[in-house]
Every structure is written in C-alpha cells, then in structure tokens.
Amino acid sequence: MEIKVVRQILEWNEDCSNEIKALTADKKVFILNVMGSPGAGKTSVITQLISALSGSYRIGVIEGDIAGQIDADRIASLGIPVVQLNTDGACHIEAMAIQHILQYFDLQETDVLFIENIGNLVCPAEFNIGEDCRLAVLSVPEGDDKVDKYPLLFSTTDILAINKYDMKDYFDFDADKVERAARAVNPGAEILRVSSRTGLGMDALAQLLSRKIAEKLN
Amino acid sequence: MHELALTQSILDIALSEAEKHGASRVLSIRLKLGEFSGVVPQLIQEYFDIAGRGTPAEGARLVMDRVPVTVRCSACGAENTMDRFRYLCPSCGSDQIRMLTGREFYVDSLEVE
Numbered sequence: 001m002e003i004k005v006v007r008q009i010l011e012w013n014e015d016c017s018n019e020i021k022a023l024t025a026d027k028k029v030f031i032l033n034v035m036g037s038p039g040a041g042k043t044s045v046i047t048q049l050i051s052a053l054s055g056s057y058r059i060g061v062i063e064g065d066i067a068g069q070i071d072a073d074r075i076a077s078l079g080i081p082v083v084q085l086n087t088d089g090a091c092h093i094e095a096m097a098i099q100h101i102l103q104y105f106d107l108q109e110t111d112v113l114f115i116e117n118i119g120n121l122v123c124p125a126e127f128n129i130g131e132d133c134r135l136a137v138l139s140v141p142e143g144d145d146k147v148d149k150y151p152l153l154f155s156t157t158d159i160l161a162i163n164k165y166d167m168k169d170y171f172d173f174d175a176d177k178v179e180r181a182a183r184a185v186n187p188g189a190e191i192l193r194v195s196s197r198t199g200l201g202m203d204a205l206a207q208l209l210s211r212k213i214a215e216k217l218n
Numbered sequence: 219m220h221e222l223a224l225t226q227s228i229l230d231i232a233l234s235e236a237e238k239h240g241a242s243r244v245l246s247i248r249l250k251l252g253e254f255s256g257v258v259p260q261l262i263q264e265y266f267d268i269a270g271r272g273t274p275a276e277g278a279r280l281v282m283d284r285v286p287v288t289v290r291c292s293a294c295g296a297e298n299t300m301d302r303f304r305y306l307c308p309s310c311g312s313d314q315i316r317m318l319t320g321r322e323f324y325v326d327s328l329e330v331e
Contacts, residue, residue, distance in 0.1 A: 003239050003328045007231045009224055009249070015321065 013127050016095035020102070020130025027107040030213045031115060031130055035153060036137035037146075038119030041163040043071045044196035045137050045205075046114050050078055052206035057111040057213060062101055064093045064118050071116065081105060092123035095130055112213055121146065125153035133212055139164040140173045147181035155185040158212075159192070161205055166195040225265035231325045232275050241330035244275035248329075252285045252322035287320030 024031055034042050043063075050059055061082040063071040072084035083104050085097055098115065105113065115131065117124040136157035138146055141164060147154045154160060160182050162175055179191050190208055194201035228247065236244050251259065259282045270276045286299045293312035300308055300315075307315050 001239075001241065001330050003235055003241070003330055005231065005235050005325045005327055007235075008324045009227050009231070 013095045016099055017128035017130045020095060020099055021132075023102070024107070024113075024130065024132070027110075028217050029107050029110050030112045030132050030216045032112065032209065033115050033117060033124075033129055033131035033134045034137060035117045035121075035124045035134065035157070036119065036163075037121055037139070037142055040119070040137045040139040040142065041196045042116050042119070042137050043074055045135075045161060045163060045194070045202075046116060047074065047078065048196050048199065048202045049114070049206055049209065050075075050080055052202060053112065053210065053213075054080070056210065058109055060105045060110045060113045062098065062113065062115045064116055066090070066118060081110075087118060091118055091120050092127050093117050093129055094127050098129045111217060121150040121153050125156050132216055133158045133209070135159045135161060135209075137161050137163050138178070140167045140171050143171070144174045144178050147178055147185065151185045154182050154189075157186065157189055159190045159205070159208065160186075161201075162191070162193045163196055165193040165200055166198045222265050222269070225262050225269050228262070228280075228325060229266065229269050229273065229275060232278070232328055233273060235325075235328055236274055236330050239330065241328075242274060243331050244278045244328055245331060246279040246281055246329040247275070248281045248283065248326045250285055250322040250324050250326045251282050252320040253287045283326065285319050285322045288318045289315040289320075290318055291315050 034046060036042050046061065053059060059080055061075045061080055062085055063075060063082060064085045064087065065071060066087055066089055069084040072082045075082040083101050085093060085101060087093065093115065115129060134157040136154060138160060140162065162178060168175065175193060182189060182191055192201050192205050194205055196202065232244050232247050263280050266280055270278060288297060289300050289307065290297045291307035291309060291312055292314040294307060294310040296307060296309035297318065298308040306313055
C-alpha cells in the first residue's frame with residue numbers, strides 16, 4: 001500500500017538566511033542574534049540594551065523558547081513589539097521560522113530586531129538566521145571552561161559578553177582565561193565584561209552595538 | 219553534520235505516518251530531493267540502515283527523486299533548468315532569477331504493508 005505523505009524534512013536554512021539578509025538590507029533593519037546557555041541572562045541583557053538604545057532606534061524582539069512566553073511578556077511590558085517563537089522541543093531557531101515571523105513586524109518602522117535564540121551552547125551556532133551580528137552571552141556561574149568545551153558557538157560570535165561579572169568572586173571565575181580561550185578560536189571577537197543586574201559594562205556594550213547598527217542603517 | 223538528524227527526521231515521519239495508517243512495516247520511503255539541497259543520498263541511506271534497526275522501518279529502501287533546479291528570469295521571462303553552481307539565467311545571463319524548483323527536501327510517500 002502506498003501512503004502519500006509530503007512532509008518537509010528540513011527547509012534549506014542557508015538560502016533562507018540569505019533571503020532575510022536581502023530583505024533587511026532593503027528595509028534597513030539590523031538583526032542581532034543573541035545566544036547563550038539557559039540562565040546566562042540573555043533576556044536581561046536584551047532589556048538593558050533596549051533601555052540604552054530605544055532613544056535612538058526603533059526596536060523589535062523575537063523571543064525564542066522551547067515553550068511558554070515568559071520572556072516575551074517581559075519584553076512586552078516595556079512597550080516593545082515582540083513575537084514569541086516556540087520551537088516545540090527544537091534546540092535552535094532556523095531561518096525559515098524567522099522569515100515567517102518577520103511579517104508580524106512593520107519593518108519600515110523597525111531599525112533593530114533582537115532575536116533571543118534557544119538557551120543552548122551547541123546547535124544555535126550552526127544555523128544562520130539572517131543576522132548581522134552574533135552576541136554570545138556567557139555568565140560567570142556557568143564556569144570559565146565553557147569556551148573550551150563549546151568552541152563552535154564562541155568561534156562564530158562577533159561579540160562575547162561575560163555577564164554577571166559582579167559575581168565573579170563567588171565562583172572563582174577567571175575571566176582572563178575565558179578571554180584567552182575565546183581569542184584562540186575567534187581573534188576578531190569583541191569581548192566585554194558586563195552585569196545586566198548592576199549595569200556594569202552595559203554602556204560599552206550598547207555603544208559597540210550602536211556603532212554596528214549605524215554602519216548598516218546609514 | 220546534520221545528516222544523522224535529517225535521517226532521524228525522515229525515520230520519525232515514516233514511523234508516525236505508518237502508525238497513523240495502521241501499517242506494520244515500511245518497505246520503502248520516497249524522498250523528493252532538489253538538486254540545490256546538496257544532500258548526499260548515499261549518506262542518508264547508510265545512516266537510515268542504522269537508525270531504522272529494531273523499528274517497523276528496518277531495512278526500508280530510500281528512493282530518492284532528484285528534482286532539477288528550474289528558474290524564472292525577471293529580465294527576459296524565460297523559464298529554464300539551471301546548473302546549480304551557476305546562478306544566472308541560462309537564456310540571457312541576468313542574475314534577476316527566482317528559483318521555481320530545486321530546493322525540495324521532503325518525504326513524498328511511503329510503501330507500507
């Protein structure tokens with residue numbers, strides 16, 4: 001007996017990512033892909049960046065999570081357009097999902113789109129999602145060996161933010177060791193020590209992003 | 219890198235569809251594979267032989283239908299099949315082309331019993 005199925009195995013991620021890049025080049029939208037472990041502080045960093053940048057740029061957010069919309073609610077409470085993307089168990093976001101979601105934003109009225117990827121140091125790194133810049137958030141309590149253990153993600157990131165830096169003394173965290181490991185796999189990355197709780201280093205991070213955004217929009 | 223994950227996805231689709239239709243065994247799985255998809259068919263069959271062990275799809279044959287890359291040109295209006303490594307209109311050489319087929323990567327049908 002023959003069964004007709006017609007179910008997609010995998011959309012072609014790279015082409016789709018390129019289509020997003022072409023669209024955002026045309027509409028002048030800067031996409032930031034924020035990656036890191038669960039609990040690294042990705043959402044907190046994003047909310048801090050929103051307060052630093054929303055005076056200069058019109059911001060939107062896509063919140064990726066396996067389930068729920070806790071993070072999207074946090075962003076929405078700031079009055080920022082946000083769409084929750086639930087991957088139903090998938091460990092990463094693919095470009096096709098972003099392409100479908102872009103229609104929910106008025107791209108003519110958007111300068112910057114933050115995409116918070118699924119909390120995971122492995123799979124998200126392998127999928128381009130049309131981003132202009134990758135920001136990896138690594139937090140002090142995760143330990144200073146994570147770059148050595150998960151090199152791919154840190155080798156593909158443009159900016160590494162070492163978050164919760166105010167807690168380093170409680171965790172015997174060697175930030176210099178992290179920087180050395182990160183530079184070994186990715187000499188061009190910008191590395192900053194920040195705390196989304198105290199605001200340490202957040203101005204520098206916002207300024208760095210601001211320069212990258214301006215390069216694309218102007 | 220994701221061939222094993224892709225293969226698992228193919229297996230999952232086959233098993234869930236077979237169960238939905240009350241079939242006890244999957245004999246073959248027909249895939250539509252666009253020339254642009256860059257998937258290595260032999261790898262998928264080899265992985266499948268391993269991944270399918272102990273399931274109703276054990277030993278199933280993967281039949282791959284390759285779908286050629288066809289494009290429509292916005293400049294001259296022609297529709298052509300195209301060499302996937304040469305992203306230009308075969309008629310007029312314009313790069314203003316849109317792909318009509320060639321990206322397919324899906325499970326088309328199953329032969330079950």
